[in-house]
Amino acid sequence: MGQAHLHEILESLIDQHRSAYTEGEVASYIPELKKGNPALAGIAVWGPDGLVAAGDTQVPFTLQSISKIITLMVVLEQRGEAEVFSRVGPEPTGDPFNSILKLEISERRPLNPMINAGAIAVCSLLIGNTVEERFAHVTSLLAEILGREVFIDEQVYQSEKATGHRNRALAYFLKDTGVLEGDVEEVVDLYFRQCSILVTCEELARIGFFLATKGVALTGKRLLPPSIVRLVTTFMVTCGMYNASGEFAIKAGIPAKSGVAGGILAAVPGQFGIGTFGPALDSKGNSVVGFRILCDLSRRLDLSIF
């Protein structure tokens, strides 16, 4: 398929689904996110022939939960699978992203690294003497993928830090059960920093293409072994879309990870990276517009891996 034809499809997807934002709401639990413009909508696709984009694809927003996959890759590289999976499980949960329930009634480990509890456990595994040093491992991987320096949105970061009480509750619970080592405030600080990293929709597509090529940057440099990328891609399928992951697997069938700032990063193995953006969220925390666009695109281009 030519780039022009693809562009046409993307434009039509934006036209068709943009207005669906009225069915969702901008995230309100992080005060700073409430300022997002719910009417924005964008989709970008990175493939072997480069980028095709439609809509609002150059507006910066924060990664939020999408950052979980970046840190997971760093930590798998630093610590190895065995150590990571001694702290966090591999199973989808069916629970909301901020649930604490299973930590009490099920096993000690958070069930997977995509729910907040699991992602916080992953953060605690970052190697480094200081928060800055540990966080630099995350930003430097992302910088290599994106080919630019990485920044955080200071307002969002401070807002999360000031109000992220549920995440602190999860972290202290994990501290109590021995899953989380080190200083709790430092660990949640890392978590809030990674959530606050700024990207654009086009850049999500670029990260997706990095995953689709199993770990090779656009420069041609291999940044990670394929096994790590495959593992992360698998998690994107089983639990990347919060407790709508099963529904998304059926309707789109593409590995994807969403964030509450409105981004969704998707990767069609061996083919494309895709980014979508739309700040209005459904009740489970996924971008209403992004979710629909990806389902529709998958149907039109037959992208499901199943």
Added chain:
Amino acid sequence: MGQAHLHEILESLIDQHRSAYTEGEVASYIPELKKGNPALAGIAVWGPDGLVAAGDTQVPFTLQSISKIITLMVVLEQRGEAEVFSRVGPEPTGDPFNSILKLEISERRPLNPMINAGAIAVCSLLIGNTVEERFAHVTSLLAEILGREVFIDEQVYQSEKATGHRNRALAYFLKDTGVLEGDVEEVVDLYFRQCSILVTCEELARIGFFLATKGVALTGKRLLPPSIVRLVTTFMVTCGMYNASGEFAIKAGIPAKSGVAGGILAAVPGQFGIGTFGPALDSKGNSVVGFRILCDLSRRLDLSIF
């Protein structure tokens, strides 16, 4: 890869993993299943060039939870997606297969059709005036796939019927919340019947090949639309291996469904159907030997869909 080479690989997998049965135990919660020989082990692969098998692949055993995917396909065909998903959700749960918890604290619908509660809800959707008529839809689809008449193991069926109290608990709970319509005893009777259907390991591979070809029998006849088969295949990835589905997705990456009699049915989309057999189960209800063989085979032949 030639059939001879594949046969060699399968033989080596049986040799290597057969003894792992000592780490598991034959299912005991259905009295009749306790009689299974834990040392049996088999693997069969159906591909475009036919069947390759190694080990105990012609011993008959009961489908148990593997039957859930057959009935789900029948019901999706009979009722359509919309009606099915009004009764059962699409989300993996992280809970044990017989859990009742989420029915009380989460939404009314069972979270997915692969846990017992969901499969029972699916059974209640079978069309027909009598239990026999409804069950005939299940057996006739399977008969067409297998090219033979389908029977149940009467001892296992009676054993499940006499002792399946947890499944009755789930069914009555669903009756109370309005998810399940019709007579509860008839619905659980259907469920016990489907669990008691007899197959061999080679036949699991044949069913798997039917899924891999998106719904075409060996006769060349299309039995179901591809969309239904894809949907079922997706559920096999997100919740086919009980609450080890996430782990299996990472380690094998193949759509698969296991049953507590020791069978695992797997389907590599567009390529193979695979059946494994080994009655000794791990703590989550999956065949110890089958689980390992499939992970190893996937690694050797690079079968992961991720």
Added chain:
Amino acid sequence: MGQAHLHEILESLIDQHRSAYTEGEVASYIPELKKGNPALAGIAVWGPDGLVAAGDTQVPFTLQSISKIITLMVVLEQRGEAEVFSRVGPEPTGDPFNSILKLEISERRPLNPMINAGAIAVCSLLIGNTVEERFAHVTSLLAEILGREVFIDEQVYQSEKATGHRNRALAYFLKDTGVLEGDVEEVVDLYFRQCSILVTCEELARIGFFLATKGVALTGKRLLPPSIVRLVTTFMVTCGMYNASGEFAIKAGIPAKSGVAGGILAAVPGQFGIGTFGPALDSKGNSVVGFRILCDLSRRLDLSIF
């Protein structure tokens, strides 16, 4: 206090609280109970000097959960404390009366004999060859207390039997975990029968007086040892008012047991038995009018045991 003065107080309580029924609703989950007249209201007090009553105290209605204490007394007498507490615990739960949750995540035994799961376990301990024989132990104790033959409301009984799916779910769950022995349908049949026993508000007061005197009937005959009556009275305080037992302990401080047909039976140790009636229930299943009248009466007469 003279009987005339007490009568005046009871009349004023009815006058003051009768209209509160508009804040509740007649139980709807048992179809037959929906026919109850929500505007009825009555209170009766039995003391050493006999009965004082105000309002609708001679209308027959079904015991519902109030029957749990009758059967518990019978079973404690038949089986002894040790055996009873091997099947049901002594702890309040904070959960709704029909909850199944704790049976999965907490211990095997239902937490107490006042929630449905626990009461069903208690029913399964009744001695006798047939359902009739076992039920006769319950009715004969009650007949001795009331000085009349005991009947059930056949319509309500049939209605519960036809629709008591949640109770069947609880019973089958208990059967699965080995708490409940014997035939599940027989046990729930016993449970539905005891729930359907007909009494009047005045008779509730008489049963309450039997408890207040620690087991002596109006005839002067001791029907049960004081230790059994004390035990049951204790349960009435910690879990007699469903998951409003704590609130009721604070506001009224009187051992009491409510039923969803609108009755509340209360016993002030060494002093009075009290019955109230008012079919409109609050969200937790207690009679709105009865709850308020008892709190008010306790305050006026300083009846709290605390």
Added chain:
Amino acid sequence: MGQAHLHEILESLIDQHRSAYTEGEVASYIPELKKGNPALAGIAVWGPDGLVAAGDTQVPFTLQSISKIITLMVVLEQRGEAEVFSRVGPEPTGDPFNSILKLEISERRPLNPMINAGAIAVCSLLIGNTVEERFAHVTSLLAEILGREVFIDEQVYQSEKATGHRNRALAYFLKDTGVLEGDVEEVVDLYFRQCSILVTCEELARIGFFLATKGVALTGKRLLPPSIVRLVTTFMVTCGMYNASGEFAIKAGIPAKSGVAGGILAAVPGQFGIGTFGPALDSKGNSVVGFRILCDLSRRLDLSIF
């Protein structure tokens, strides 16, 4: 009963039950508490005729959860029932004292002020500009009851502060849901301070007598209105002994509150205050020796309020 006779009974209770400490274990989750001598055992009774004591009744130890009732009385006085019960419920839970489960699946408010979550919510209601000022309200009430200045055990306080991660998890969860206002670290600091207050077994009896007399100090001065004391006494019955409160109500029937340092404070309304001490705890967190002594004493002297 004369003081001499009572003394004889208390001595025999110590003799009979002291060795039961081998069936329990000193609390280990607060490192400093591990140093407790498990073999200590004491009981003290304060009545109208003064103190009778047997065993180790003058050894200082920390109040731990017993402090919950002191702070609850202060806060009820400062804020009034309505405001307190808008933050914490009145219902027993059946859950372990440090459970977080119900905060997610049940209502927003902790179910009662005796579980840790509820006690932390109560702490957040103390009035005052600084932690010191707020804590002074707690210590000054206790000082008036005890007739001496009140101190905390600095080692225990620092130990709890350094390791009280589960309590922080609870507090941050409550902060997230809006139940807890103010600074979380200050609130848990208050909680750790109150837990670290030093008392002796004899002094527990004195506090118990204060409750038994509905709020009058030994000096004859009324420190609190009877309604507040009655309310707190009620909570001691329904949830004072962690998730063994129901069992204790049946076996002893005395309002009581236990702490994990080994103390139990009991109050027989209108009669006695009782303190017991024995650092070895059962699996639910109650002093093994204290629990048995109180059950036995209640039986011998017929102290049950039921």
